[in-house]
Amino acid sequence: MEMKLSLGPLLYYWPRDDVFAFYAAAATWPVARVYLGETVCSRRHLLRLPDWLELAEGLAAAGKEVVLSSQVLIESESDLKTLRKLAGNGRFLVEANEWGAVRLLARAGVPFVAGSTLNVYNAQTLDVLAGLGAVRWLPPVEVSRTMLAAVLEQAPAGIETEVFAYGKLPLAYSARCFTARHYNLAKDDCQFRCLDHADGLPLASREGRPFLTLNGIQTQSAGVYTLIALVPELATLGVSCLRLSPQSRHMERVVGAFHDALAGAPPADLARVMPGPPVDGYWRGGAGLDHGDGAC
Amino acid sequence: MPLDLVCPAGNLVSLKTAIDHGADAVYIGFRDNTNARAFPGLNFDEAQAAEGLRYAHARGRRVLLALNTYPQTDTWRRWTDAVDRAAALGIDAVILADAGLMRYAVRHHPQLRLHLSVQGSATSYEAINFYHEHFGIQRAVLPRVLSLAQVENVVKNTPVEIELFGFGGLCVMVEGRCLLSSYCTGESPNTAGVCSPARAVQWKETAAGLESRLNGVLLDRYGKHEKAGYPTLCKGRFEVAGETYYALEEPTSLNTLDLLPAMLKMGIAAIKIEGRQRSPAYVAQVTRVWRAAIDAVKRDAAGFAPTAAWMAELNKLSEGQSHTLGAYHRPWK
Numbered sequence: 001m002e003m004k005l006s007l008g009p010l011l012y013y014w015p016r017d018d019v020f021a022f023y024a025a026a027a028t029w030p031v032a033r034v035y036l037g038e039t040v041c042s043r044r045h046l047l048r049l050p051d052w053l054e055l056a057e058g059l060a061a062a063g064k065e066v067v068l069s070s071q072v073l074i075e076s077e078s079d080l081k082t083l084r085k086l087a088g089n090g091r092f093l094v095e096a097n098e099w100g101a102v103r104l105l106a107r108a109g110v111p112f113v114a115g116s117t118l119n120v121y122n123a124q125t126l127d128v129l130a131g132l133g134a135v136r137w138l139p140p141v142e143v144s145r146t147m148l149a150a151v152l153e154q155a156p157a158g159i160e161t162e163v164f165a166y167g168k169l170p171l172a173y174s175a176r177c178f179t180a181r182h183y184n185l186a187k188d189d190c191q192f193r194c195l196d197h198a199d200g201l202p203l204a205s206r207e208g209r210p211f212l213t214l215n216g217i218q219t220q221s222a223g224v225y226t227l228i229a230l231v232p233e234l235a236t237l238g239v240s241c242l243r244l245s246p247q248s249r250h251m252e253r254v255v256g257a258f259h260d261a262l263a264g265a266p267p268a269d270l271a272r273v274m275p276g277p278p279v280d281g282y283w284r285g286g287a288g289l290d291h292g293d294g295a296c
Numbered sequence: 297m298p299l300d301l302v303c304p305a306g307n308l309v310s311l312k313t314a315i316d317h318g319a320d321a322v323y324i325g326f327r328d329n330t331n332a333r334a335f336p337g338l339n340f341d342e343a344q345a346a347e348g349l350r351y352a353h354a355r356g357r358r359v360l361l362a363l364n365t366y367p368q369t370d371t372w373r374r375w376t377d378a379v380d381r382a383a384a385l386g387i388d389a390v391i392l393a394d395a396g397l398m399r400y401a402v403r404h405h406p407q408l409r410l411h412l413s414v415q416g417s418a419t420s421y422e423a424i425n426f427y428h429e430h431f432g433i434q435r436a437v438l439p440r441v442l443s444l445a446q447v448e449n450v451v452k453n454t455p456v457e458i459e460l461f462g463f464g465g466l467c468v469m470v471e472g473r474c475l476l477s478s479y480c481t482g483e484s485p486n487t488a489g490v491c492s493p494a495r496a497v498q499w500k501e502t503a504a505g506l507e508s509r510l511n512g513v514l515l516d517r518y519g520k521h522e523k524a525g526y527p528t529l530c531k532g533r534f535e536v537a538g539e540t541y542y543a544l545e546e547p548t549s550l551n552t553l554d555l556l557p558a559m560l561k562m563g564i565a566a567i568k569i570e571g572r573q574r575s576p577a578y579v580a581q582v583t584r585v586w587r588a589a590i591d592a593v594k595r596d597a598a599g600f601a602p603t604a605a606w607m608a609e610l611n612k613l614s615e616g617q618s619h620t621l622g623a624y625h626r627p628w629k
Binding site: 073075077080098100101102104121122123126128140150154171173175178182187202205207211214282286287288 | 430
């Protein structure tokens with residue numbers, strides 16, 4: 001099977017024009033799939049569902065397979081209202097990022113993508129999801145090659161595997177907004193400070209070592225996960241799609257480098273275009289912040 | 297009965313202590329990584345679990361078993377064996393997070409009562425009702441992320457009993473959706489049943505102060521007069537845009553005594569006390585205070601107010617000697 005590339009959902013909050021410009025450019029990049037939608041924070045409102053659907057139509061017309069990604073942390077009735085609209089959109093595949101979305105999509109009888117925050121760590125849970133209509137799944141971002149190989153050995157027939165292969169890792173979600181907290185603002189009056197941090201707000205240890213990234217209610221790694229050197233291994237395992245997570249600059253270079261790697265080229269050195277130091281420890285079964293031979 | 301008091305028991309002494317001081321139920325774990333407190337020296341073997349059950353049942357109380365980590369394919373049998381053992385022992389309910397394991401439990405032990413663990417990250421009634429419809433979940437423990445009004449909305453829209461955290465260590469992240477520990481150390485609650493594991497902790501006295509590190513990453517540095525706490529990753533001090541502060545959360549504990557009348561009124565089934573890793577003395581003190589408070593609110597909800605003595609005793613036991621209402625109270629967010 002030929003491996004594909006996907007563009008993951010935009011995890012940051014960008015000005016509306018920047019989002020439209022980004023996806024206009026993405027329409028011309030060699031990615032087969034594009035995941036769209038606000039998955040992090042319901043307060044981010046510069047694009048609403050109709051705007052995402054408009055972008056979706058444009059990308060579909062450009063030949064992309066479009067998937068609408070659901071919000072990971074559902075708190076309010078209004079979050080559920082949006083989720084129901086998403087699940088019932090009737091046109092595009094939906095990525096379920098929590099089990100409430102799974103319920104709605106299964107009830108609607110539509111196929112769906114099982115997102116990485118559903119916490120599928122074993123083949124039995126994957127089988128439950130396949131039975132409910134999942135046609136594709138993403139393992140948790142902390143998955144190691146050993147863990148994934150074990151799941152795939154017993155995976156239900158026909159389900160496709162996509163792996164988070166590039167970008168700052170989405171590690172945690174909270175009721176609290178850490179960006180608002182940084183500015184001493186209440187979450188309800190955050191003044192949308194996320195808009196000032198196109199690749200998140202860097203957090204370092206007290207001795208200046210980059211450690212995490214604050215992105216509203218989401219905490220990401222400071223390190224940029226990259227599996228570009230491991231494309232042949234991923235293919236052998238049976239992974240059919242690599243997810244690249246959007247960053248504010250040089251995304252086209254990143255996509256191009258992965259596209260070349262899929263075609264068999266030696267892995268490009270992406271250090272210069274990464275918004276943080278490279279990490280790949282999770283894949284090797286170690287600490288996520290490790291890189292290469294295990295050194296931090 | 298509403299507002300059952302569910303207390304932690306890291307060992308048999310704590311279990312008996314909790315029962316003796318008024319817990320309606322205790323929750324325990326087996327001695328391996330099938331539960332989210334897989335700490336050395338903690339938890340129950342089969343004989344101890346049987347003895348704990350006998351002790352609790354003789355007094356009309358219940359024992360719940362946490363099997364709330366996520367099984368992996370190559371060690372799947374460890375989790376299913378644990379479910380089998382729980383059923384054979386007559387455990388009153390197992391607390392699960394993984395859908396595959398729930399399906400196993402329903403198929404093999406249809407009589408076994410299932411609770412949805414906080415590690416299952418279900419924050420909406422749609423998610424909770426999913427687990428109810430597919431696996432017959434009878435109670436769900438809510439992650440510590442919803443405001444009280446949001447909790448009430450969940451209660452109104454599900455037939456599943458709702459259990460809330462009342463007191464103890466405060467996870468600032470959605471439980472089950474936090475990989476910070478594995479990012480730093482390789483082990484997270486989901487896969488290994490530990491957060492910021494002790495094996496990765498280093499303490500060092502330096503000229504700049506006492507330093508705590510987790511797998512080499514500096515989590516905090518304490519001045520002479522500062523009290524050093526366990527280096528839980530999210531409670532360290534970090535630098536953000538030139539400022540050093542508790543960027544994620546202060547070392548503080550959750551304490552919801554004030555909210556008991558509201559919880560009673562909205563029909564919360566049970567209050568959970570965190571802390572299977574804490575000492576029997578801690579379990580005794582916390583259980584005693586919460587038993588008294590729950591009895592008081594049931595006697596007279598309108599006239600209920602936490603006494604100064606209760607608050608003082610709980611504050612003494614709190615991390616950083618301070619407490620918060622957490623997400624139940626919106627300004628915390």
